[in-house]
Amino acid sequence: MSGQSPRGELVPAGVVALLGTRGPTSRTAIARDLGLSPATVTQVTKDLIARGIVEELESVPSSGGRPARLLGLAGRTGVALGAKVTADHVAVVTVELDGSVRSSSSHDFDPGATNALDRLGEILTTEIAVLDGELLGVGVGVPGSVDTQASGIVDAPTLGWRAAQVGPILRQAVAQRVNRSKLTDTVGTPVLVDNDVNTLAAAERLYGIGREHSSYLVVTIGRGIGCGMVVDGTIYRGANGGAGEIGHLPVWDTGAELPRCTCGSTGCLEAYIGADALLRTAHDRGVLTRRGTLADLLHAATTGNEQAQAVYADAGERLGRALAGVIHTVDPEVVVLLGEGVDAWEFWQTGFEPSFRRSLLPARKGVPVAVEPWTEDQWARGAASLVLASPFDSAGNGGEQGRLVRARLGAS
Amino acid sequence: MSGQSPRGELVPAGVVALLGTRGPTSRTAIARDLGLSPATVTQVTKDLIARGIVEELESVPSSGGRPARLLGLAGRTGVALGAKVTADHVAVVTVELDGSVRSSSSHDFDPGATNALDRLGEILTTEIAVLDGELLGVGVGVPGSVDTQASGIVDAPTLGWRAAQVGPILRQAVAQRVNRSKLTDTVGTPVLVDNDVNTLAAAERLYGIGREHSSYLVVTIGRGIGCGMVVDGTIYRGANGGAGEIGHLPVWDTGAELPRCTCGSTGCLEAYIGADALLRTAHDRGVLTRRGTLADLLHAATTGNEQAQAVYADAGERLGRALAGVIHTVDPEVVVLLGEGVDAWEFWQTGFEPSFRRSLLPARKGVPVAVEPWTEDQWARGAASLVLASPFDSAGNGGEQGRLVRARLGAS
DNA sequence: TTGACTAAATTTAGTCATGAAGGAAGTCGC
């Protein structure tokens, strides 16, 4: 029913996280954004100021009333570490509170090796060793389903992982090598693990569309097709952590020959418009040679090859149809498109736009679809933002690890 | 963030509603089901007992510890009124706290008439006049989208309603004619309005699958195809109240001729497997004459007409595919099938089962689909259960009207 | 029938957050 937080760290940590991610903010704005009463914010900030974590900054020019006093973090330089695991490498970044990437690196990685998880732990501890600034936590994004962020047991067919103990093993590895500051000894370093698309949704929550909307979809186009769902400001994961698997929406045509999907079934969306499917289609249609890459396909389309453009347009048409269905099902405010594939969006779009709009109910026709520019480090940055997003998660998602994050944010 | 309930009525009302819908329950079980601490339940029930609303019943034989003392409602006979609006009539039932239907009736109704809402108010006040027992509230189910239960502004294309002020007008009508007990004068009679499928989801929450699962879909087969979604025990409505519109999932085959849907688009699921579509298909295939009805079609199938059976099976095949997609999107624990159409389910099933299971990801293949028997008054019963479900709704959904319900449940 | 054990309910001593009322610090019109 209603209930209050089990530990008293949620609100102060929320304030600190908000100030860190949003920058200087007035007390009233904090109360609004966090859904608290102004009275509570006064109390909490008073305490945080007394402990030297938060400081009062300048006033903003008023617009007819008492001018707002901005609050900011006082000299703390916490960072979050983010890692994205793929089939052949691990990308790692360190991210400031405000979402800016301080450093990034890439490491060879074989998820099939017997000691893969140990190797992953090694990569992380190496990065942690050279870190300066307090480490708030580690976020890990994997292309698969994760039971909860807090435990971090992973099923990832593309990596060959079944019930992989990613969270437990990484927590152990990190605990042994972390630089031993006054905090670290006592409370342990939080390690949050989540599906890679959900990490992007978390990043959007903090630094992107989530600042203006509380309910949205993050759809990724790349090797696979994924969907992260944010509802009322928290990531929605479904009953088994399997929500948003739109890459496996059945979109086949009755009677036609069905493409085989990596999931074992046939006729999945991904089997039509995933990266491999695009290459296969392009090859079948004589646009690419057997060794052609996505870069080749994009180059062909950009230089006016109509066959290449049609490959994208056909994919866009199918995506539009499928996405319209998803929107009818979950009714989000906005949709954000991300992923490696959006660099070719101008060609997808010619197929996507008409099929998407005509498939929507009249009441939904206006739903905005924002296509954001993509950079290679975005996956890892998303993973890092799991850490700072956890104070905003409804209790439970972050769980024990979320508590650790909050303890660090609220610590003097 | 966390926060507690603004008014102190939520928990006591929750306890009363739980006892009413579930029957006698021990304090510990109440605490578990409501997500409260035993201490809170002790306090609240002490008060309720002192005020004569709740009473202690017998103990249950213990299994090794102190035996649980069951609590039950003391002699109150509150009822809820439920109304389901269709294109040609209004079905009304009165429902006891435990979900049993006490009386039911049907009234001619023309939603296109200029004074349709006044007429609807009349129907309700007439029913209220002959009621005995305290009226806890009125629930109304409409085949369309509703902004919130609390306000009750309705868009219903099939009724020809746009921005119809159903909630406000009914509240006014009910307020004027309600039997004036001590409560009624001061607080007003709550009137909750919701999409018809959501009302079924609410009924399932209280009396059906919701007792064992906190996350499920309620899919209706009938004139249209609908889907109510319950997540963490509360009805999920989407950003604009448009979630679950699976009747308009695009399911067309590329290149084929597309059936026109009532929504104005083509190729919607409903345009293939809604009641009208089944009749049209049956006619096209020579199974039915132009005047044939669904009853004729079902009779033909039951008596062994393979063409008739194939009409259902084809529909089942398409439903299975679409529903698999919905499951990949929202990942519920269970699915419940309801609606007028399920009486022919044995014929749907032959097409549904294979297409559904083969379209699911391996991890989802086991998701249970329960088909429940259907009775005509279930729509109206669902509407009535909106009233008792509101104490369990996360704050906001019930809103102001939910507060009124809680006030009544908690009143002496 | 006595003691060990278990589970349910209650008491106690809090914590968290709130609403209501009021003070503080500006702008604006005159």
Next chain:
DNA sequence: GCGACTTCCTTCATGACTAAATTTAGTCAA
């Protein structure tokens, strides 16, 4: 320059809920 107004922030009393410890009421085994 003075009151009216607006907006931001704070104080205070209080309510809702909780965790932990304790009491209560049974079962079970010897």
